[in-house]
Amino acid sequence: xxxxxxxxxxxxxxxxxxxxxxxxxxxxxxxxxxxxxxxxxxxxxxxxxxxxxxxxxxxxxxxxxxxxxxxxxxxxxxxxxxxxxxxxxxxxxxxxxxxxxxxxxxxxxxxxxxxxxxxxxxxxxxxxxxxxxxxxxxxxxxxxxxxxxxxxxxxxxxxxxxxxxxxxxxxxxxxxxxxxxxxxxxxxxxxxxxxxxxxxxxxxxxxxxxxxxxxxxxxxxxxxxxxxxxxxxxxxxxxxxxxxxxxxxxxxxxxxxxxxxxxxxxxxxxxxxxxxxxxxxxxxxxxxxxxxxxxxxxxxxxxxxxxxxxxxxxxxxxxxxxxxxxxxxxxxxxxxxxxxxxxxxxxxxxxxxxxxxxxxxxxxxxxxxxxxxxxxxxxxxxxx
Amino acid sequence: xxxxxxxxxxxxxxxxxxxxxxxxxxxxxxxxxxxxxxxxxxxxxxxxxxxxxxxxxxxxxxxxxxxxxxxxxxxxxxxxxxxxxxxxxxxxxxxxxxxxxxxxxxxxxxxxxxxxxxxxxxxxxxxxxxxxxxxxxxxxxxxxxxxxxxxxxxxxxxxxxxxxxxxxxxxxxxxxxxxxxxxxxxxxxxxxxxxxxxxxxxxxxxxxxxxxxxxxxxxxxxxxxxxxxxxxxxxxxxxxxxxxxxxxxxxxxxxxxxxxxxxxxxxxxxxxxxxxxxxxxxxxxxxxxx
Numbered sequence: 001x002x003x004x005x006x007x008x009x010x011x012x013x014x015x016x017x018x019x020x021x022x023x024x025x026x027x028x029x030x031x032x033x034x035x036x037x038x039x040x041x042x043x044x045x046x047x048x049x050x051x052x053x054x055x056x057x058x059x060x061x062x063x064x065x066x067x068x069x070x071x072x073x074x075x076x077x078x079x080x081x082x083x084x085x086x087x088x089x090x091x092x093x094x095x096x097x098x099x100x101x102x103x104x105x106x107x108x109x110x111x112x113x114x115x116x117x118x119x120x121x122x123x124x125x126x127x128x129x130x131x132x133x134x135x136x137x138x139x140x141x142x143x144x145x146x147x148x149x150x151x152x153x154x155x156x157x158x159x160x161x162x163x164x165x166x167x168x169x170x171x172x173x174x175x176x177x178x179x180x181x182x183x184x185x186x187x188x189x190x191x192x193x194x195x196x197x198x199x200x201x202x203x204x205x206x207x208x209x210x211x212x213x214x215x216x217x218x219x220x221x222x223x224x225x226x227x228x229x230x231x232x233x234x235x236x237x238x239x240x241x242x243x244x245x246x247x248x249x250x251x252x253x254x255x256x257x258x259x260x261x262x263x264x265x266x267x268x269x270x271x272x273x274x275x276x277x278x279x280x281x282x283x284x285x286x287x288x289x290x291x292x293x294x295x296x297x298x299x300x301x302x303x304x305x306x307x308x309x310x311x312x313x314x315x316x317x318x319x320x321x322x323x324x325x326x327x328x329x330x331x332x333x334x335x336x337x338x339x340x341x342x343x344x345x346x347x348x349x350x351x352x353x354x355x356x357x358x359x360x361x362x363x364x365x366x367x368x369x370x371x372x373x374x375x376x377x378x379x380x381x382x383x384x
Numbered sequence: 385x386x387x388x389x390x391x392x393x394x395x396x397x398x399x400x401x402x403x404x405x406x407x408x409x410x411x412x413x414x415x416x417x418x419x420x421x422x423x424x425x426x427x428x429x430x431x432x433x434x435x436x437x438x439x440x441x442x443x444x445x446x447x448x449x450x451x452x453x454x455x456x457x458x459x460x461x462x463x464x465x466x467x468x469x470x471x472x473x474x475x476x477x478x479x480x481x482x483x484x485x486x487x488x489x490x491x492x493x494x495x496x497x498x499x500x501x502x503x504x505x506x507x508x509x510x511x512x513x514x515x516x517x518x519x520x521x522x523x524x525x526x527x528x529x530x531x532x533x534x535x536x537x538x539x540x541x542x543x544x545x546x547x548x549x550x551x552x553x554x555x556x557x558x559x560x561x562x563x564x565x566x567x568x569x570x571x572x573x574x575x576x577x578x579x580x581x582x583x584x585x586x587x588x589x590x591x592x593x594x595x596x597x598x599x600x601x602x603x604x605x606x607x608x609x610x611x612x613x614x615x616x617x618x619x620x621x622x623x624x625x626x627x628x629x630x631x632x633x634x635x636x637x638x639x640x641x642x643x644x645x646x647x648x649x650x651x652x653x654x655x656x657x658x659x660x661x662x663x664x665x666x667x668x669x670x671x672x673x674x
Binding site: 041042043045046182208209210211213214216217219220221223224227240243244247248251252253268271272274 | 385388389392393395396493497498499500501502510511513518520593594595597599600603634635636638639642643644646647
């Protein structure tokens with residue numbers, strides 16, 4: 001009897017101890033660890049490294065200023081942990097599970113690929129971790145009622161509409177043939193481009209999908225488009241295929257104007273398409289940060305060049321802003337990763353590099369306009 | 385448009401043919417599904433890419449070195465992965481082949497990464513305008529090379545001493561040994577030739593589309609596999625027919641049915657043909673020795 005009573009008392013003390021220590025959740029963490037989840041190898045590695053670099057610059061800026069500047073977590077610095085999801089939804093889902101299980105991770109920045117974002121969202125939502133994606137565009141991400149999903153980039157809807165506007169208004173062309181990447185990303189943009197063309201008194205002659213990372217021969221599609229009498233081609237996909245498509249269109253002796261979605265104004269596109277084939281090609285793009293005179297952007301550019309010895313790509317700013325809004329949310333009073341989403345929604349008109357940020361119900365931001373680039377003299381320049 | 389799509393399909397098929405020959409030949413002689421075929425030839429293509437772009441070696445030398453590398457790697461794979469399992473169940477060697485393929489692919493990834501790179505075109509990628517049709521010169525050049533290779537190889541097998549010894553090994557290995565044929569060396573030679581032909585095909589493939597990336601290896605193995613089976617595996621003329629038909633079916637499927645499902649449709653076609661003629665279009669049904 002005495003033995004069992006002793007055991008009960010020890011058990012009770014243990015329980016009390018655990019409850020008390022769990023209750024002390026407001027303890028300052030050692031650091032705010034952000035997970036960089038994006039492809040670091042594979043066909044989309046360029047985007048993943050852009051993201052990581054943008055984040056690293058943001059973290060350096062924050063830490064040099066002393067970490068969090070106000071609130072209960074004042075003085076806490078940021079840290080990055082880098083994950084490679086290779087653009088594969090299965091791999092990304094594994095990483096998401098890992099993040100949920102690892103309490104030291106405060107939030108996820110990324111993923112880059114729309115399919116990965118869609119795979120990760122339910123896992124993170126259930127596990128209480130917030131996602132701030134800097135590049136995934138699928139509209140499906142923010143219209144399913146997830147509370148912990150945020151996006152600093154455009155949605156596929158904005159992209160599709162912008163492409164239609166370029167074709168109809170800037171170029172004055174009505175008959176379009178659309179090639180799109182057979183993924184959530186490509187489908188998202190195409191799904192908005194087609195109705196936008198039709199609403200604007202244009203005509204979509206045909207829509208054809210291709211498989212990214214695999215298809216190298218687009219001649220049947222190009223023949224179809226040409227046969228249908230297309231005045232303009234729209235490409236909804238990333239640089240691996242867009243480069244090849246442009247090359248194949250031009251080598252078939254066809255000068256047709258080509259409008260391409262964002263994410264393609266990269267050196268890789270030039271390599272794959274061949275610089276001599278990039279005429280009459282119109283690249284929609286986020287605002288070019290290389291030209292901006294905004295003091296914050298200038299400071300970002302300088303910091304980036306100092307750290308990496310190269311000019312920042314336009315997409316790095318979205319990852320930078322993702323880190324900054326998380327910092328903002330913490331300064332507004334967020335004390336645990338579990339409530340990050342509530343505080344992100346409290347942000348109003350935070351001045352990011354990419355413009356004023358306020359998140360809507362779904363988690364999207366109202367973005368400044370997409371710009372249009374053409375290729376001249378070996379580089380991408382604003383189209384006048 | 386139909387005519388242009390047929391031209392497109394034949395052009396695509398021409399690329400497939402050369403890749404298929406090496407694969408089909410290995411099976412015809414050694415009854416082994418060389419799943420490492422695609423990845424071996426990609427090593428050749430990537431070596432050529434590095435030589436051409438980073439080291440600025442001239443075209444002919446780069447191609448020769450690449451073909452040599454492919455041949456040696458194929459022979460090495462045979463020594464390391466297949467030879468120890470000779471005589472065992474066919475499925476065992478298939479699995480080793482897949483394993484070898486994975487090892488090679490990951491090795492490629494370490495050296496070259498997975499990103500797509502622009503491959504310089506050393507055969508002019510001009511397109512001829514014949515009437516209303518666009519005809520890609522390089523792809524039909526590839527077809528020409530394939531036909532020359534097939535004719536040459538058939539002659540080699542028939543008349544040359546080494547070719548004859550290969551045929552002996554194909555018929556019966558123990559008896560070939562008794563006849564004094566160095567079976568080990570002959571088998572390695574068969575793989576080496578398969579690898580060399582594969583690299584040749586890969587070089588023309590990369591040159592036609594001006595792109596090289598690791599994924600082309602495995603995708604190519606699958607195409608070679610399908611084309612070889614379609615045409616009758618082990619039969620070189622079957623490789624020619626199978627490659628062209630595969631290319632045609634992909635092109636027509638993409639244009640008239642759905643570009644997203646082009647691969648699925650070509651494989652459906654493969655299944656359809658096999659249901660009617662299991663040994664492939666030109667294949668002979670080889671009865672199993674008890």
